Amino acid sequence: MSFIRNILNSRTPEDGNFFLQLKEILGFKPKTKSFYIKAFTHRSMNIKDELGNAVNYERLEFVGDAMLSAVIAAYLFEKVPHGDEGYLTKMRSKVVSREHLNKLGEELNLISLVQSRIPVSNFGNNIHGNLFEALVGAIYLDKGYNVCEKFIYRSVINPHVDIETLEGKVISYKSLLIEWCQKEKNTFEFQVYEDTGNDELKHFSVKLSINNKIVSKARATSKKKAEEKASKRAFFAFQNQITGLH
Amino acid sequence: MSFIRNILNSRTPEDGNFFLQLKEILGFKPKTKSFYIKAFTHRSMNIKDELGNAVNYERLEFVGDAMLSAVIAAYLFEKVPHGDEGYLTKMRSKVVSREHLNKLGEELNLISLVQSRIPVSNFGNNIHGNLFEALVGAIYLDKGYNVCEKFIYRSVINPHVDIETLEGKVISYKSLLIEWCQKEKNTFEFQVYEDTGNDELKHFSVKLSINNKIVSKARATSKKKAEEKASKRAFFAFQNQITGLH
Numbered sequence: 001m002s003f004i005r006n007i008l009n010s011r012t013p014e015d016g017n018f019f020l021q022l023k024e025i026l027g028f029k030p031k032t033k034s035f036y037i038k039a040f041t042h043r044s045m046n047i048k049d050e051l052g053n054a055v056n057y058e059r060l061e062f063v064g065d066a067m068l069s070a071v072i073a074a075y076l077f078e079k080v081p082h083g084d085e086g087y088l089t090k091m092r093s094k095v096v097s098r099e100h101l102n103k104l105g106e107e108l109n110l111i112s113l114v115q116s117r118i119p120v121s122n123f124g125n126n127i128h129g130n131l132f133e134a135l136v137g138a139i140y141l142d143k144g145y146n147v148c149e150k151f152i153y154r155s156v157i158n159p160h161v162d163i164e165t166l167e168g169k170v171i172s173y174k175s176l177l178i179e180w181c182q183k184e185k186n187t188f189e190f191q192v193y194e195d196t197g198n199d200e201l202k203h204f205s206v207k208l209s210i211n212n213k214i215v216s217k218a219r220a221t222s223k224k225k226a227e228e229k230a231s232k233r234a235f236f237a238f239q240n241q242i243t244g245l246h
Numbered sequence: 247m248s249f250i251r252n253i254l255n256s257r258t259p260e261d262g263n264f265f266l267q268l269k270e271i272l273g274f275k276p277k278t279k280s281f282y283i284k285a286f287t288h289r290s291m292n293i294k295d296e297l298g299n300a301v302n303y304e305r306l307e308f309v310g311d312a313m314l315s316a317v318i319a320a321y322l323f324e325k326v327p328h329g330d331e332g333y334l335t336k337m338r339s340k341v342v343s344r345e346h347l348n349k350l351g352e353e354l355n356l357i358s359l360v361q362s363r364i365p366v367s368n369f370g371n372n373i374h375g376n377l378f379e380a381l382v383g384a385i386y387l388d389k390g391y392n393v394c395e396k397f398i399y400r401s402v403i404n405p406h407v408d409i410e411t412l413e414g415k416v417i418s419y420k421s422l423l424i425e426w427c428q429k430e431k432n433t434f435e436f437q438v439y440e441d442t443g444n445d446e447l448k449h450f451s452v453k454l455s456i457n458n459k460i461v462s463k464a465r466a467t468s469k470k471k472a473e474e475k476a477s478k479r480a481f482f483a484f485q486n487q488i489t490g491l492h
Contacts, residue, residue, distance in 0.1 A: 052462065053328050058331050060323075070313055077308060137323075
């Protein structure tokens with residue numbers, strides 16, 4: 001084993017550093033170590049279990065992929081309340097794209113933990129994402145959904161998922177809306193008035209009319225914010241027509 | 247509202263029977279009722295929340311679909327240890343097929359709970375599966391993954407998922423293997439011997455050779471079972487070549 005380790009310069013489960021490095025990545029102590037050993041065993045090791053089934057990380061990818069999809073789905077459902085099913089599906093596929101998963105696996109340097117008889121330099125780029133998926137699968141099997149979800153928040157959602165970026169780096173819905181109205185020769189008008197209501201803070205209410213018909217209303221602590229909010233609402237109401245612009 | 251209810255002959259949340267019937271389907275008492283009301287609100291009701299976002303079951307389908315995929319993935323990972331990623335993916339797609347989900351939703355008579363301005367008789371068949379997915383999504387959001395998983399076991403896996411049926415109604419791997427050997431002009435031999443080992447029960451061990459090379463071994467409490475087990479192992483080892491037969 002030490003022969004292989006030397007060739008590949010990787011950490012193996014026999015090497016105490018494997019679980020030390022893993023614990024740092026996970027943020028918790030593994031319970032059933034065999035799941036993680038499997039998650040970092042390449043098929044070239046040609047290991048079989050007592051039933052003759054291959055022991056490597058490939059099947060764990062299937063579980064990890066499913067858990068990533070589930071956690072990201074629930075997250076987007078909450079964070080993107082205006083998006084319909086198709087829109088949410090598109091956003092999710094950006095988060096769990098092969099390219100993004102490869103980046104995640106590479107950042108965690110998961111490849112340094114792989115046991116393989118093929119030098120890691122021979123692997124294509126997808127090994128990073130595959131190992132990341134397998135690791136997520138191992139976490140689910142070891143500790144259940146809630147710990148797995150926490151890991152996905154810690155390693156994917158919190159550092160990497162920005163809803164506005166996913167939505168296509170829209171800076172101002174107001175400017176998008178105005179651009180669209182001008183192009184389509186629609187008239188538009190923002191009617192803003194101070195409206196403290198029952199709040200202590202000063203508030204502004206706005207009515208946005210397109211072709212003299214009120215299409216959205218909003219309320220916020222500044223005139224600018226209220227206009228932006230009303231524009232965003234109108235934007236999503238007219239989404240299909242407006243996105244035809246880009 | 248009673249006018250709509252009468253037309254559609256469905257139960258609405260205003261009707262006490264809605265939550266009675268729902269509780270029976272769920273097997274537990276809902277905590278946040280609004281998720282379930284949404285799960286049975288058709289878009290034709292044209293309801294918006296305070297932010298102007300549509301309130302109907304369509305977005306919940308996205309969450310339910312993801313949870314079904316995750317729970318079934320973890321189940322198949324454990325139950326089909328010989329299946330690789332592609333095989334598990336195929337098996338899962340049979341379980342969560344549109345046709346199967348429609349059947350599940352229909353059996354639970356979910357359509358009787360829908361609030362809609364369009365008569366339910368106008369809906370296509372997919373509404374059954376869509377409602378089932380939305381209900382699973384509502385359960386996840388209301389009670390979390392573990393309760394959602396339990397519901398999926400109770401309503402999908404336990405009553406409807408049979409691994410052998412999913413694997414293509416294979417009755418005897420031995421006969422499939424023999425059929426393949428004969429077609430390919432391979433010789434085969436089962437060497438069976440009694441082998442009690444350390445067990446109290448009498449056991450039989452078998453070695454299966456193809457072209458005079460041992461390809462699998464198995465051990466069981468009868469000669470027939472041991473042969474079948476060895477055949478199954480060989481079958482999955484040669485899977486790609488054998489399934490070319492069918």
